[in-house]
Amino acid sequence: MALPLTALPGADSVDDPSYAELIAARPSLSVDPVAGLMLEEVSLARIAAVVGTPVWVYSAGTLRRRLASLRAALEGAGLNATIHYAMKANDNLAVARVLAAGGAGADVVSEGELRAARAAGIPASAIVFSGVGKTERDLRLALAEDIFQINAESAEEIEMISALASSLGRVARVCLRVNPDVDARTHAKITTGKAENKFGVAIGDAPAIYARMAALPGIEPIGIAMHIGSQITAGMSAYRAAYAKLADLVRALRAAGLPVSRVDCGGGLGIPYRDEIAPLPEALAGAIKATLGDLGLPVMIEPGRWLAGPAGVLVAQVILQKGATRRFVVLDAAMNDLLRPAMYDAWHGILPVGAAALTAPLSPADVVGPVCETGDTFARGRAMPALPPGSLVALLDAGAYGATMSSTYNARPLAAEVLVDGARFAVVRDRQSYEDLLARQRLPAWLSP
Template structure:
């Protein structure tokens, strides 16, 4: 392993050496693991996921509630199998996610279908396997669901996704509950749907759904949204429209930045649900995604080199924006630490990847113990929207994924081969006229 010279590089501070303690994860020695699996790779703690599941189940005791994991957060089959074995269902937004959930052993009757762009083929496929419920987001979608269900001679169960016009106080690109967002319909429009519900003879419109955004760190937006849904539920019941299911969505935030992010506790979150929906005798659905898996995942990466600059030093990693897009897409913060317990002087770096984009930056002016080529780093809280948003940009193969559990590990997706990456490509030989 290369070492730094005795000269103090630009950006190094005079702060005292700081020890680190990130060498193990779920009982697995990460240095040894990185000798067996080429970096970069994602590692997930099964124990951490189980702990989150049990914490939420404990908070929900006494409620008729079904937890449906938001597959988009982490669609790996092994992760979905873990969820299925714990009794969770799935919240899906595509037929691909439906197939993953079913392949992982999640029963169709515990699957809900969300999303604004469900195609007719996707609706037909979901009806064909008998999913629990559709969260409907437009009148056109409702008419499409009616038409396809009639053709299949089945009755689809559906909930209206309400847009409560509540600011979730989160990043604009993951806010979904404001009136200008593309998701859901106004309460006024939903009221008209229920007034006409008997004309939809193959759709049982008996549910409400709300989801105001992701990475929410304050319980108040949840309270506001739930209060508006609760008032509408009571209005509908009074008007003779029975509501048998209320889907409260997801959105619980996690700690991406230690000492700065303070997530809402499951106790406070579920207390807000209990208070707002007191007296509701139907089933509650919850759609956690990020909260269950984000902090259970890390991205292991090695330093390729340290590049001194005139104004800053660059720490160049073998991981890139195609392995973890969130910092480039959202300017998202992820804590980054060396996998080492050796004290080192502190230094300041721009931490970047090798992709040919200035946006391929994980952190700017980030202070951490001085690094050298070959050092192993850990990017934290990457278990959600890491691999699910990955790409092969710059013809970089998809990274491996590893599941850890009490000192053991299992590869749950091997690193993509080049031949797999180009498998669907072919020369233009068979020309045709449309």
């Protein structure tokens, strides 16, 4: 039986949502009065006891629910649209398999992601290859797999694709990615649609480049692509501005007699990590319909964070609490596991896992990791209960850009990953051992003992 959320304490800071608010906004989370914090029907404490910490835990139900919601929004707007999951958000095979089973394709940016998408059961006919620096090896694999679409990001890349495809006796289906010079009003490190960003070609140069692409051997030009950034929460104005430019470009290309058979709208729809008012998928579908709907073309979208972010938590154990005048809660998870707070000053909700801790009095604490960097800090002045050594906490909304951005800094092995599906759970990526960590290193002969 779930514990009523009204039994949970409020936040000490008026700026932060309470535990009750954090849980209520995340349907996969609940509180059992004995077992504590639950993801779907599985106790996070049980997973920690079996698998150890730190551990990433993903909710299959959340992935399915969000994919279905996004598809319903697109269909409700009357759009002929396909969804291609951005593998960079979370490339775990089990995560991708759940989404593939729901009908999602994939958006990949490397050979590794392409191989992962195929291993997860995503057909080559549903894979888009994006990215500003595709190598010849990347493109050879894309051509050999006969993937659905390559998004070319420069005139130079188009020449490279043409030469390679022709030499292999292949024809590459290519979209031209344009840079609309639109500010998505997101973090500077994840905006991709401004003129100073490295992505795509200037939209003013696109007609000439597209015409050149159409004249080259080994290429079938199929449309225009655009992606203006990630974690976009500032409404639909940036999307509408960018898509309006995209529509004008399509009309100009058609007027020049050039073939355009689809439009790739990219991704970037943000999620509420704290208390942001994030746009609903219906709003994105409406923006696409209003700006591109009269073109009569199929559209594609490439969400990553929106699908995977809310599906994951990072469970960590408290090593110790320290400090008399300023309380530090030191976890066994660190910035090498979840980089977003250190890299983007990102806010993640942090919940105690134990039932008693969830209802205990709160006081400010800095929640930090053990890495030798001051930046290894998950929260400052966060309202937290007393958390003696061995206590567990869950860092929320860690399903996207969590495990995929992990490193072995400070020689810390990569954490295990677990998938929860109803009352079941399974390890879907083993914890890296110290032997694994050292296995690929070699001493040169002159240094050998």
